[in-house]
Each structure stands twice: as structure tokens, then as C-alpha cells.
Amino acid sequence: MMSHIPQKDTEGAGTPVVEIQNLTKRFGDREAIGGIDLNIYPGECLGLLGPNGAGKTTTINILLGLVRPTSGEIHVFGEPIPKRLRHVKLRIGVVPQADNLDPDLTVLENLITYAAYYGIGHSMARRRADKLLQFFALKNRKDEIIQHLSGGQRRRLLLARALVNEPELLILDEPTIGLDPQARYLIWERLETLRSQGTTMLLTSHYMEDISHLANRVSILDEGKVVAEGDPQKMVTDMIGVEVFEIVDSPEELDRLEREISPCNVDTERVSDRLFIYRRDPCRELEALAVIHHHVSRRPTNLEDLFLKLTGRTLRES
Numbered sequence: 593m594m595s596h597i598p599q600k601d602t603e604g605a606g607t608p609v610v611e612i613q614n615l616t617k618r619f620g621d622r623e624a625i626g627g628i629d630l631n632i633y634p635g636e637c638l639g640l641l642g643p644n645g646a647g648k649t650t651t652i653n654i655l656l657g658l659v660r661p662t663s664g665e666i667h668v669f670g671e672p673i674p675k676r677l678r679h680v681k682l683r684i685g686v687v688p689q690a691d692n693l694d695p696d697l698t699v700l701e702n703l704i705t706y707a708a709y710y711g712i713g714h715s716m717a718r719r720r721a722d723k724l725l726q727f728f729a730l731k732n733r734k735d736e737i738i739q740h741l742s743g744g745q746r747r748r749l750l751l752a753r754a755l756v757n758e759p760e761l762l763i764l765d766e767p768t769i770g771l772d773p774q775a776r777y778l779i780w781e782r783l784e785t786l787r788s789q790g791t792t793m794l795l796t797s798h799y800m801e802d803i804s805h806l807a808n809r810v811s812i813l814d815e816g817k818v819v820a821e822g823d824p825q826k827m828v829t830d831m832i833g834v835e836v837f838e839i840v841d842s843p844e845e846l847d848r849l850e851r852e853i854s855p856c857n858v859d860t861e862r863v864s865d866r867l868f869i870y871r872r873d874p875c876r877e878l879e880a881l882a883v884i885h886h887h888v889s890r891r892p893t894n895l896e897d898l899f900l901k902l903t904g905r906t907l908r909e910s
Contacts, residue, residue, distance in 0.1 A: 606634050607670065609761055609792045610655070615664035617650055617816075624650045626816035627664070632761075637783075637793040639807030639824070641800075641895075643903050646813040648796050652763060655794075656686065668761070682710060685759030687750050689766040693738050699725065699749055700734040703756050710757040717756065724752040728782060744775030751779065755786075762786065764795045768802055780805045800896040810895070814903045828898045832859060833872040836897055840866050840887040849885075853877050863905055870897070 610632040617625040625647045632638045642648045653659040655666060657677040666673040668680045694702055700721055707717035725731045728748040733741065741749065747767065754762060767783070768776040776799075783806055787793060797803055803810060804824060812820045820827055839849060846867045850860055856875035861868040870893060871878060882888050 608632060608667075609634055609669060610794065611665075611667045612651070612655075613665045615651070615654065615666065616662045617647075617654065617659065618662045624816055625654075625661075628813070628816070628818050630811060630818065632792060632794055634792055635787070635790045636808040637787050637795055637806050639803035639810040640794060640796045640813065641803060641810060641899055642813035645815075646903070647816040648813055649765070651813075652765060652794070652796065656684075656763070657681075682757065683760045685754035685757060685762045687754045687762070687764045687767050689769060691746055691750065693746060693749060693753070695738045698735050698737055699730060699741070702738070702749065703753055706753050707756045712757065720756055720758070721752075724755055728752045729778065742775075744771050744778075747771060747775065748779065748782075751782065760792060762791050762793045764793060764797075766797055766799075767795070768797065768799060776801075800894065800899065804895050812899060812902055819902050820898070824895050824898075828893050828895060832893050832898055832901055833870040834893060835871045835890060836893050837869040837871065837878065837882060837888055837890045838866060839869070839881075839885060841885075849881065853881065859901075861901065868897075870901075 608631040610630070612628060612630040615625055615628050615630070616623070628647070628651070630651070640648050640651070650659060654661050655668070655673065657674045660674070669683060671680050673680065694705065697705060703721035703724065704714065704717045707720065712720070722731070725734055728751060730745060730748055730752065733745060738746065751767065764783075768779050771779070780802070783793070787806065793806070795803065795806055807824060809822060810820075810824045810827065811818050820831065839846065841849070842865070846862065846865075849867060853869065853875065856871070856878055857873040858875065858878065859870040861870075869878065882890055
């Protein structure tokens, strides 16, 4: 694991909606979280990335009072957690990864029943439900039972339910998991609208496109620690470069290619029979290589490249 945490540009961002200081959590001998600091500022969407077992879910569960931390301090809206959790929860909306809609209720009844948990009266709940169903393109399905909905419709209903109490902080755990591109695009569009209206968000996703579309700032966790944090595009450019070349060839040929490009300002990574070359500045040797080599692809660097560079390409047990 490599660690490189750029300086965060949060000047003028205001008092954090969420402030986590030196948070740790141990499960027996295993350290799930190893002293992280994390802030979320008003109106921003913070993307929380990490491989399985990195500590993302544990951090969210602590934030929601589902798990007790070993040590550290958490404040949400300036209130200490878990001491003032019950009060704070009234101002939070949560979209869980698992579908926990009530299968015995209709779409509309799911929203109205959930609103009652927040002490919202029936007439107000109905008005909010109608507005949310319109917003998430579900109005024509309001009298359907849950089993009749597609996966995309169920995810949109989970989002609508999370907004029924008009939360100031929205926590999204894999909001587009398992969806087709059209359904994902609709959810991106709706979440971008909410962010533009000032809703603060914490987003976790294994889909880098989700994070790239929605997050103003990204924190990457690995082995329970923050290994990088900042503006996603700036981090990509600063930490790995502007373009990546991927070459497939024999080990001997890849050795030769690495020697040829040694004068260039690049980083390289070998994975089996592949050589990844991350370019920071123009390089004649690399341009020539791209022309003459038959097994080379080139493209702009992206958040997935940075994620894999920081956390590795090896599949781990969680």
C-alpha cells in the first residue's frame, strides 16, 4: 500500500457537516479502521472509495450508530455521535446497499409509512411522496406492489424514501448497484439536481463512474487508513499523470520497452504480461512506441487508474 495525501483545498468551505477525528475500530485482533480523519462540508458530495475490507462500511455504520467505535470523535451538524444520534438522525437520509423496501406495501405506502417514523403527518407525507415519485419518474407506479418493480425502479424508490424527511445529509451506499446504464444515468441526473440544491452527500460506490459524475472530493481508504484525498481529477493528474499506455507483450520485450522510455517523465507498472505507462509530460520515445508497437492502447488517465495504483490490483479477502 502506498500513501499520498494531497493538501485539501477547503478554505471557505464552512463548518463541516460531518467531522471525524482519529477514528479507530478493532474487531478482536483485526483493526478495521486505523485512525482516520474525515470531513464533509456543506453542499458537497464526498466520494468514499476503497477495496473490500478497507473500512468504508464500518465507517458508515459508526456514523449511523450501528457500530461503536474503539476510539475517536464524531460530530454531525456539530452534535456528538453517538450521544446525540437520535436527534441527528432526523436530519439524515440513508440509501442502503441492500434493498429493504416493505414487500407488503405499495410504492406510495412505502413512502408514507416511512415518513411516519419521522413524525410526519399523513397529509404532509402524501404531498412529499407525490413530489418525490414525480421526481424519480415513479408516479405511474405509485399503486404497484414492490414485487412488480424492476431493479432500477426499486433503487429509485429507495432514494425517494431516503428523501422523505428532507434530509440535510444524504448517505448513499452503492446507489446504482446492479443497474443498467439508463437507470444509472437517471439516478446520476437526480442526485446532481439534489447536490445543486445544497444537499450534502456521502457516497460509496465500486463504480468509478458514479464517483466521477457526482463527487466534488474523494477519500480513498485502504486497510483502514486514508491513503489519498482531494479533488478527483486533480489527484489523478498530480499523482499518476495525464495519459496511460497499456502494452501487452513478452517479459523480455517489456523489459526492453522500459529501458527505451527511461528518459521520459513516466511511472510504470508491470502486471503479468502487461506494462502500464503513466505519462506526465510529452515524450518522443513514448509517442514513437505507440506508433510502431502492435499491442498498445492509449487513453486519458481516470479515477480507476488512480484507485488501482494506490490499492493494488490483487483481489483480497475482506
